[in-house]
Amino acid sequence: MKKNQTENIIELKGIKKGFDGETVVENIDLTVKRGEFVTILGPSGCGKTTTLRMIAGFEIPDEGEILLDGKDISSLPPYMRSVNTVFQRYALFPHLNVYDNIAFGLKLKKMDKDEIVAKVKHVLDVVDMEDFEKRKVSTLSGGQQQRIAIARAIVNEPEILLLDEPLGALDLKMRKEMQIELKAMHEELGMTFIYVTHDQEEALTMSDKIVVMANGHIKQIGTPEEIYNEPADAFVADFIGESNIFNGKMTGMLKVKFCGAEFECLDNYPKDTLIDVVVRPEDVILVGENEGIINGEVISVVFKGIHYEVTIQSGKNEIVCQRTRAAAVGEKVGIIIEPDGIHCMISGEVVNRYQGVISRRHTVSFIDSEFECDLTMLYPGSVLNDDGNIVKADGTVVDPVGLNVLVEMPVEKLSMSDDANAGGACGNIISLIYKGDHYNYVVKTKNGIEYMLDDEYLWNENDYVSILCDKKDIKISLLEKEG
Numbered sequence: 022m023k024k025n026q027t028e029n030i031i032e033l034k035g036i037k038k039g040f041d042g043e044t045v046v047e048n049i050d051l052t053v054k055r056g057e058f059v060t061i062l063g064p065s066g067c068g069k070t071t072t073l074r075m076i077a078g079f080e081i082p083d084e085g086e087i088l089l090d091g092k093d094i095s096s097l098p099p100y101m102r103s104v105n106t107v108f109q110r111y112a113l114f115p116h117l118n119v120y121d122n123i124a125f126g127l128k129l130k131k132m133d134k135d136e137i138v139a140k141v142k143h144v145l146d147v148v149d150m151e152d153f154e155k156r157k158v159s160t161l162s163g164g165q166q167q168r169i170a171i172a173r174a175i176v177n178e179p180e181i182l183l184l185d186e187p188l189g190a191l192d193l194k195m196r197k198e199m200q201i202e203l204k205a206m207h208e209e210l211g212m213t214f215i216y217v218t219h220d221q222e223e224a225l226t227m228s229d230k231i232v233v234m235a236n237g238h239i240k241q242i243g244t245p246e247e248i249y250n251e252p253a254d255a256f257v258a259d260f261i262g263e264s265n266i267f268n269g270k271m272t273g274m275l276k277v278k279f280c281g282a283e284f285e286c287l288d289n290y291p292k293d294t295l296i297d298v299v300v301r302p303e304d305v306i307l308v309g310e311n312e313g314i315i316n317g318e319v320i321s322v323v324f325k326g327i328h329y330e331v332t333i334q335s336g337k338n339e340i341v342c343q344r345t346r347a348a349a350v351g352e353k354v355g356i357i358i359e360p361d362g363i364h365c366m367i368s369g370e371v372v373n374r375y376q377g378v379i380s381r382r383h384t385v386s387f388i389d390s391e392f393e394c395d396l397t398m399l400y401p402g403s404v405l406n407d408d409g410n411i412v413k414a415d416g417t418v419v420d421p422v423g424l425n426v427l428v429e430m431p432v433e434k435l436s437m438s439d440d441a442n443a444g445g446a447c448g449n450i451i452s453l454i455y456k457g458d459h460y461n462y463v464v465k466t467k468n469g470i471e472y473m474l475d476d477e478y479l480w481n482e483n484d485y486v487s488i489l490c491d492k493k494d495i496k497i498s499l500l501e502k503e504g
Contacts (some may be wrong), residue, residue, distance in 0.1 A: 030054065030055040030180060031051075031052070031076065031215070032052050032053075032087070032088040032091075033051040033075075033076075033086075034050060034087075035084060035086070035087065036072070036082045036084065036086075037049070037082060037085055046071050048238060049072060051072075052169070053213060053230075057229045058230075059213075059229065059232060060166075060215075060217070061073065061217045061232045062224040062233050062260075063234035063260075064219055064235065065219060067235050067237065068237040069219075070186075070217055070236050073106075073217045076181070077102070077104055077106045078101075079093070081096060082095055089102065089104075089180070091122055103181065104181040105175070105177055105179040105183065106174065106184075107171055107182065107183070108136060108187070112170070113170060113173075123144060123145070123169065126408050127176060127177070127299065144176045147172070148202075149168065150172065150410070154418065163191050164195045167188070167199065168202075171187070171206070175210060180358065181215060182212050182214050183216075184203075184215070186219070187216075188218075188223065190448065200227055201226075204227045207227075208299050216228070221260065221261050222247065225262075228244075228245055230244060231244070231248045232242070235256055236452070239258055240253060240257050241253035249262055252366070254262075255299070255454050255461070258297075258299040259455075262297050263302050263341065263343075264302075265302065265305070265340055265457065266297060266298065266299055266455065266456050266457065267279040267297075267338065268296075268297065268298075268368065268456055268458055269293040269295075269297070269365065270293060270295055271291065271292055272293075273292055274289060275288070279339075280335055280338045280340065281335070282314050284314060286363040287360050288365035288366075290365065295368040296366065296368055297365070297369065297456075298363075298365055299366065300340075300363055300364070301362065302330065303343045303344075304362025304363075306356070306358065307333075307348065307356060308354065308355040308357055310355050311355055313354070314355075314357055315336075316354070317340065317353075318333065318334050318353055318354070319333055319348045319349060319350055319351060320333065322347055322348055324347070325343075327345075328345055329345070329347045331343075333356065336458075337457075339457055340356060342356075343411050371431065372429050372432065373428075373430040373432065373474075374430075375427075375430075376425065376500060377497075378424065379422055379426060382398060383444075387470070388468045388469070389446065389466050389468045390466065390488075392430075392446075392495055394466060394492050395423050395495070396411055398498070399426070400413045400414070402414035402425035413483030424499065425499070426497045426498060426499060427497065427498050430472075431494060433472050435473075435488055436474065436475035437488065437489070438486060438489055439485075439486060439487075441485070441487050441489065443487045443489075445490065448465045448485070449464065449465060449483050450464055450480055450481070450484045451463050451464070451482070459476065460478070460480070462474050462475070462476060464486060
């Protein structure tokens with residue numbers, strides 16, 4: 022029987038961790054209740070495994086606290102924490118049989134032999150591996166080895182079981198079976214599970230609570246239903262399941278415009294608010310041409326086993342639909358989306374903002390970026406003289422070098438190049454989201470400056486690019502009042 026579910030067993034408060042001067046996770050706040058199955062979900066490099074390793078004690082946070090039952094364990098070594106970890110590679114001892122692998126930790130504790138036998142027998146029963154005590158681990162399948170790794174972890178009766186992508190080495194069929202078995206083990210043991218994965222299906226299938234991470238930050242915490250049906254932003258919507266994501270604008274009470282038409286919705290934001298609109302493919306309804314809210318043409322049909330994935334071109338936008346009946350490429354169709362199939366979120370930043378300083382080259386510089394700019398923006402009616410100084414409307418001459426300014430660069434005005442010398446900054450693409458008729462990218466420089474921009478062309482994640490922006494599109498304004 023599970024213990025009181027309202028009691029917090031683990032709390033992470035303001036956790037920050039970096040390696041070699043680069044921050045890997047930052048501002049991590051997370052509460053795990055006793056007996057919960059919590060999954061930390063995110064793409065490779067998002068910081069989820071580092072977070073798990075800090076809970077386990079294999080890494081020490083640079084800032085913040087990790088509380089176990091209200092006590093700070095941030096600096097305690099792993100063996101002094103009531104947690105056990107199951108790794109993707111299992112880390113079983115090849116020279117020991119199944120029984121000795123599981124009993125290893127109990128023997129170190131010098132536990133009574135009869136008690137060890139009883140405990141090993143019990144956990145073998147839990148993982149459905151009875152009568153395997155004398156088998157060599159090298160003779161076991163991947164799924165069987167994974168069960169033994171779990172048995173070895175739970176035989177010590179830890180308060181928390183940490184699982185770091187334990188199903189990653191299994192084939193698809195075995196992963197699906199083990200998802201069900203892990204959930205059943207969790208229910209039987211009443212133990213707190215904290216599970217790390219990049220697989221959305223695993224998270225949705227097994228979890229009581231999902232923690233979505235990206236770029237070292239928590240993006241959203243919620244139940245599987247909340248994460249899927251009410252994503253916090255475009256990243257979560259794009260990462261969890263399949264989504265159509267469009268730029269939109271609120272046009273009135275419970276009304277939003279996207280894909281060139283106005284739709285009724287259930288989200289209420291002020292008129293003219295810029296919105297990211299999420300529509301799941303299963304909520305796109307195809308009807309006859311001119312019978313829907315918008316029209317389109319079928320450009321692709323892919324059989325997915327349990328449904329057909331139909332892609333429709335409507336104006337500049339591509340809209341993906343999932344349904345049980347096929348369609349024909351070239352077919353003209355109408356599209357209906359019911360209000361409860363439309364999820365509206367406040368749009369992400371439409372302007373990149375930074376604090377910079379005017380350099381001697383009469384450019385604006387910040388961290389590892391430098392862009393040409395129009396210095397006359399700083400003072401209305403001003404001009405530049407032959408010395409490169411600013412002459413204000415009243416004739417006052419100002420040397421701009423060293424002035425602290427706010428830099429604003431609209432998302433839609435930025436572009437990318439694969440020529441590292443072409444732009445004012447260089448970095449790697451860390452995120453891309455398709456929004457119907459364009460891609461939204463985030464580029465991160467070596468020193469952590471992030472640029473958001475839109476581009477109609479597909480680049481790959483991790484591509485190294487330079488950022489371009491015409492100086493007429495870069496707005497600069499003084500950060501400090503004169504005199």
